[in-house]
Amino acid sequence: MNISHLLRQYEQGHRDFPELNLAGVDLSKVMLISVNLTKSNLMGINFSRGFLTKSNLSQASLNWGDLTYAKMSESQLIETDLTKANLTGAFMVKSVLRSAKLSGANLSYSNLRGANLSDANCCGANLQEINLREANLTGVNFNWANLSKARLSCAVLKQASFFGSNLTDAFIKEADLSHTNLEQVNFQNSRLSYSNLQGANLQGANLQGAKLRYIDLREANLQGANLRDADLEGADLTNAIVDNADFTNATLRDTKVIGTQLKPQTIQKNLSELQLKRNPNYAGSFELLSTSYAVAVFNKDNSLSC
Structure with a gap:
C-alpha cells in the first residue's frame, strides 16, 4: 500500500x-489516530510531529525511525522495536511499551x-529530562x-x-526502588526524598549532595557509597550496611541508624573528640549496637551533642 492509498483509506474510515511495509516513508505531520499497524515494517519512517494517538504499533519495526515530537499518548507499543529511534520530545502519556x-x-x-515500560530494554538510551x-x-x-x-x-522501579547509568540531578521522589541493584550508580545532587530503597544495593554509589529526606534505607547496602553533603534528615538506615x-x-537530623555500625570518622572527619557513649532514650539519635561505635544525637542546627 502506498502512502496516498493509505491516507485515502483512513479518510474513508x-x-x-496490520503488517504494512512503510519502511523509510515520510509521514511527518500526518494524523493517523486509533489505527492498527501491528507487525508493520516502519523501519526508518519519518513520523516527526505526527499523530498516532491511541494507535496499536505492537511488534512493529520502528528502529531508526524519526518520531520527534510525535503525539502517541495511550498507544500500544508492546514488543515494538524502537532501537536507535529518535523520540525526542515525543508525547506518550499512558502508552504501553511492555518489552519494547x-x-x-x-x-x-x-x-x-x-506509561507502562515493564521489562523494556533502554540500555544506552538517552533519557535526559524525560x-x-x-x-x-x-x-x-x-x-x-x-x-x-x-x-x-x-514510579515503580522494582x-x-x-548499572553504569547516570541519574545526576534526577527527581525520584516517592519512587519504589526496593531491593533494586543500584551499584555504582551516579545519583549526585538527585532528589530521592520519601522514596523506598529498602534492601537496595547501593555499593559504591555516588549520592553526594543528594536529597534523601525521610528515605527508607532499611537493610540497604551502602558499602563504600559517597554520601558527602547528602541530606538524610529523617532517613531510616536501620540495619543498613555502611562499611567504608x-x-x-x-x-x-532525626536519622534512624538502629543496628547500623557507623564509625565516627565516616560522619565527619573533623569530629576528633566524638565520645563513645550509648543513648538509652532513642529519639532521632544514632543508637549503635557495638561499644566501638558512637551514639550521637544531632541538634536541629546539625551540631553534635554526645
Missing part, C-alpha cells in the same frame, strides 16, 4: 492496517507519564542510560537495572 526495544534510542525531553512520573518501570534495563534530570517521582561509606558533612 478504515483503521485496520529502546536500546540506543533518544527519548530526551519526552513525556511518558503514567518525564516518567508514575510510570511502571518494573524490570526495565537502564544500564548505561543517561537519566540526568529525569523525572521519576512515584527489579530495574541501572563516607558521610562527611551529611545532614543527619
Whole structure:
C-alpha cells in the first residue's frame, strides 16, 4: 500500500492496517489516530510531529525511525522495536511499551507519564529530562542510560537495572526502588526524598549532595557509597550496611541508624573528640549496637551533642 492509498483509506474510515511495509516513508505531520499497524515494517519512517494517538504499533519495526515530537499518548507499543529511534520530545502519556526495544534510542525531553515500560530494554538510551512520573518501570534495563534530570517521582522501579547509568540531578521522589541493584550508580545532587530503597544495593554509589529526606534505607547496602553533603534528615538506615561509606558533612537530623555500625570518622572527619557513649532514650539519635561505635544525637542546627 502506498502512502496516498493509505491516507485515502483512513479518510474513508478504515483503521485496520496490520503488517504494512512503510519502511523509510515520510509521514511527518500526518494524523493517523486509533489505527492498527501491528507487525508493520516502519523501519526508518519519518513520523516527526505526527499523530498516532491511541494507535496499536505492537511488534512493529520502528528502529531508526524519526518520531520527534510525535503525539502517541495511550498507544500500544508492546514488543515494538524502537532501537536507535529518535523520540525526542515525543508525547506518550499512558502508552504501553511492555518489552519494547529502546536500546540506543533518544527519548530526551519526552513525556511518558503514567506509561507502562515493564521489562523494556533502554540500555544506552538517552533519557535526559524525560518525564516518567508514575510510570511502571518494573524490570526495565537502564544500564548505561543517561537519566540526568529525569523525572521519576512515584514510579515503580522494582527489579530495574541501572548499572553504569547516570541519574545526576534526577527527581525520584516517592519512587519504589526496593531491593533494586543500584551499584555504582551516579545519583549526585538527585532528589530521592520519601522514596523506598529498602534492601537496595547501593555499593559504591555516588549520592553526594543528594536529597534523601525521610528515605527508607532499611537493610540497604551502602558499602563504600559517597554520601558527602547528602541530606538524610529523617532517613531510616536501620540495619543498613555502611562499611567504608563516607558521610562527611551529611545532614543527619532525626536519622534512624538502629543496628547500623557507623564509625565516627565516616560522619565527619573533623569530629576528633566524638565520645563513645550509648543513648538509652532513642529519639532521632544514632543508637549503635557495638561499644566501638558512637551514639550521637544531632541538634536541629546539625551540631553534635554526645
